[in-house]
Amino acid sequence: MNTFTKPIQVYRGAYLESSHDVHIAVVKANGEMLASYGDPNRLTFARSSMKPFQALPVTESGALKAFNLSDRELAVFCASHNGEPFHRQAVKNVLQKINLKEAHLQCGTHIPKDMDSYKQLIKNGGELTSVYSNCSGKHAGMLAGCVQQNMDVASYREQTHPYQQQIVNAIADVSDYDKANIAMAVDGCGVPVHRLPLYNLALAFGRLASPDEWEGGSKMRRESLKHVGEAMANYPEMVAGTNRFDTDLMMAYQGRIAAKGGAEGVHCFADRHTGIGVAVKAEDGNARAADVASMEVLHQLNIGNHAIKDQLQTYHHAPVKNARQEKIGEIKPAFELNR
Numbered sequence: 001m002n003t004f005t006k007p008i009q010v011y012r013g014a015y016l017e018s019s020h021d022v023h024i025a026v027v028k029a030n031g032e033m034l035a036s037y038g039d040p041n042r043l044t045f046a047r048s049s050m051k052p053f054q055a056l057p058v059t060e061s062g063a064l065k066a067f068n069l070s071d072r073e074l075a076v077f078c079a080s081h082n083g084e085p086f087h088r089q090a091v092k093n094v095l096q097k098i099n100l101k102e103a104h105l106q107c108g109t110h111i112p113k114d115m116d117s118y119k120q121l122i123k124n125g126g127e128l129t130s131v132y133s134n135c136s137g138k139h140a141g142m143l144a145g146c147v148q149q150n151m152d153v154a155s156y157r158e159q160t161h162p163y164q165q166q167i168v169n170a171i172a173d174v175s176d177y178d179k180a181n182i183a184m185a186v187d188g189c190g191v192p193v194h195r196l197p198l199y200n201l202a203l204a205f206g207r208l209a210s211p212d213e214w215e216g217g218s219k220m221r222r223e224s225l226k227h228v229g230e231a232m233a234n235y236p237e238m239v240a241g242t243n244r245f246d247t248d249l250m251m252a253y254q255g256r257i258a259a260k261g262g263a264e265g266v267h268c269f270a271d272r273h274t275g276i277g278v279a280v281k282a283e284d285g286n287a288r289a290a291d292v293a294s295m296e297v298l299h300q301l302n303i304g305n306h307a308i309k310d311q312l313q314t315y316h317h318a319p320v321k322n323a324r325q326e327k328i329g330e331i332k333p334a335f336e337l338n339r
Contacts, residue, residue, distance in 0.1 A: 007037065008282070008289040009333030012320060012328065020289035022265075023281045024297060024337065025202035029213035031176065032278060033199060035142065035301070035337040041197040045282045047187065047262030049201070050194055050230050051078045051138050051153030053174055057166040059224040060146035063305035067097040068149055071160055075238035078260060082241030083112025083132040091131050094140040098147045105138040105279060106157050107189040115246040134329055135189035137238075142191070157191045159184055164192050174207050174214075174219060175200040188263060198279045201268060205277025208231065209270035229270060232258040245291050245315055252311045253304060265290045288331055289317055296333035 002311070008099060011035035023038035033040065055077040063069060073094050081087040109128045111118055121128065139157075146156050146163050155161050172179040177200040179263055188194035207214045208229045211222035232239050236250030239260065248261045257270035264281025267290040278297050282289035295316035297302060309316070320329030 003026075004336075005081075005120055006332060008273050008292050008331065009334050010331050012229050017276065017329070020265075020286055020333075021283035022289055022293045023198055023283065024293060025198045025279050026297065026301070026337070027206045027277050027279075028322055029203070029206040029210045029275055029277070030215070031103060031203060032068065033202075035297075035339050037267055037335055037337055038283075040202075043183070044201060044279070045152050045185065045193050045195045045262075045264065046184045046268070046279075047193060047264055048080045048135070048138075048202050049260045049262035049266045049268040049279070050171065051080070052189075052232065052258070052260055053171050053204060054078075054138060054167050055141050055228050056170040056221070057163060058141045058148075059227055061145045061148045063098075063144040063148035065300075067094075067144060069094060069097060069144065071227075071231040072235045072238055074141075074228065076137035077144075077236035078228065078232050079137040079239045080134045080242050080246075080261065081137060082114040082244065083117055084114040084132065084241050085117060086299075087137070087150035087238065087241060088117075088131045091136045091140045093142065094137075094144060094262055098149065100143055100153065101301060102129055102131050104153055105133070105139045106137055106142055107133040107135045109133050113244075114335060130329065133193075139189065139191070158194045168192070170221070171196070171204070172227065173217070175204040180197065184186075188327065194277055198281055202277045204280035205258075205270040206275060206280060207269045207277070209272050211274030213275050229258045229272060230255075232260070248315070249294075249312065252308045256304075259294075261287065263287075263291065267291060267294045274303065276301075288318060292331050292333055293335075296335065297337065300337050 008020040023042045025040035026035040076090045177196045188274045207253040211225040213286040233255045238246045241244040261267045263284035267280045280293045318331040319327040
């Protein structure tokens with residue numbers, strides 16, 4: 001007998017093996033919460049889901065025009081990318097345009113998700129550098145914003161740096177959450193990371209979805225949100241990469257959705273047709289729960305047609321596979337949103 005009631009359930013064969021709790025907020029740009037599950041006010045470090053809003057200061061600084069930065073490069077500023085060749089080249093192009101070098105990136109490095117690139121690097125006797133980091137695009141964007149505003153580039157990642165203060169001010173603005181209440185710590189790539197209620201995170205994505213519905217936003221900020229959302233939706237391969245949920249989700253919806261996942265089981269997206277923002281947090285920090293939950297939210301809110309949902313089915317009811325890549329189970333949702 002199935003005694004588990006948690007909203008995301010993991011089956012091995014026909015048997016329930018594990019389960020995950022999730023918290024969800026669905027919010028419009030005007031602040032109306034349309035639906036929720038669990039605790040929609042759970043204090044949450046948004047992690048990389050905050051990248052679209054961390055890109056607002058560089059967008060507003062004039063750097064895009066001054067350095068001839070493309071929307072494709074703006075999309076990589078919002079990325080947690082695979083480190084594929086086209087990601088690395090985009091970051092290098094940005095650094096060249098702003099007359100800085102890869103050594104100026106302070107994101108550290110790690111083995112990229114794109115194992116082909118990593119194997120080629122090892123074969124050639126090379127060493128991992130910062131450009132391989134999934135956050136190198138975000139850091140390149142921060143450097144571009146600093147160069148444009150004549151700010152110190154050596155200390156750009158410090159919490160007290162004026163550029164990081166521009167970021168937290170933008171986050172407070174778009175989320176309607178007082179700056180004094182935004183707790184800050186250090187993210188995996190060394191820059192500040194911000195904690196706020198899930199509702200306010202979803203509200204920020206609602207305003208990314210439909211900036212014009214945000215009556216209190218300045219014209220510049222609404223235009224910046226629109227620019228960032230369009231760049232993400234139009235260049236989804238830059239935001240994540242091959243065989244990644246965010247890229248596949250945005251490609252399936254053909255410009256309608258701007259999505260960004262974050263570490264520790266965070267996933268957020270903006271529906272640019274209905275103007276809603278969605279924020280999901282898996283209580284145990286497991287991304288497999290957050291992705292399935294986001295797909296179920298899309299399903300329950302009837303966002304997208306059957307063809308799109310069929311295309312994304314493996315993310316909605318995610319297969320559990322063995323080492324032979326055979327399907328031996330499934331991860332599926334088991335919850336109803338509170339409207």
